[in-house]
Amino acid sequence: QKEVEQDPGPLSVPEGAIVSLNCTYSNSAFQYFMWYRQYSRKGPELLMYTYSSGNKEDGRFTAQVDKSSKYISLFIRDSQPSDSATYLCAMSSPFNKFYFGSGTKLNVKP
């Protein structure tokens, strides 16, 4: 079993839709949870970070962590064509290496 599981998609939605991206994990020691965004032919860049459980909001983006279910989500409200990218979840325990999901490709159609 992989440490982190992520549905590869692709996910195609119309502009303005609410998008939900998800990852599950198996290691209960993970405390830091991150979402990276990767545009075509670019390296991934950090989008959002959350420590432990709870929600974090940044503009149209909300990151949610449920440690009891070992499940994290990224919600995108009012999705835009410019949100089209691959989204990767990542997590780690303190001072230890990252574990990344394989990435979900999102396409927002105008």
Place this chain on the structure above:
Amino acid sequence: GAGVSQSPSNKVTEKGKDVELRCDPISGHTALYWYRQSLGQGLEFLIYFQGNSAPDKSGLPSDRFSAERTGGSVSTLTIQRTQQEDSAVYLCASSLFRRDRGYTEAFFGQGTRLTVV
């Protein structure tokens, strides 16, 4: 430089040849990762270096793959006797523990696009 630098950005090689991919991490970053990314497989972990510790090689797909990191800085990923299934984008990342925020952030290079013909 300001970010993680990878070279070459593109590499076309003949099946059976050896290739070397280079990664220059951000100065001062103690951790360095190599990943492979392909359409069918998504992002795959290859190897992890942390300071002077023995590298975590658990993601290397075969003994044709090896990597080293010299002087705790520059890293080279070597693929021997390349096969067509090795065609992918190879990404390098280095990371820094953010004491002001209490978490570790990874910074990625732009990747090397390897095509084996």
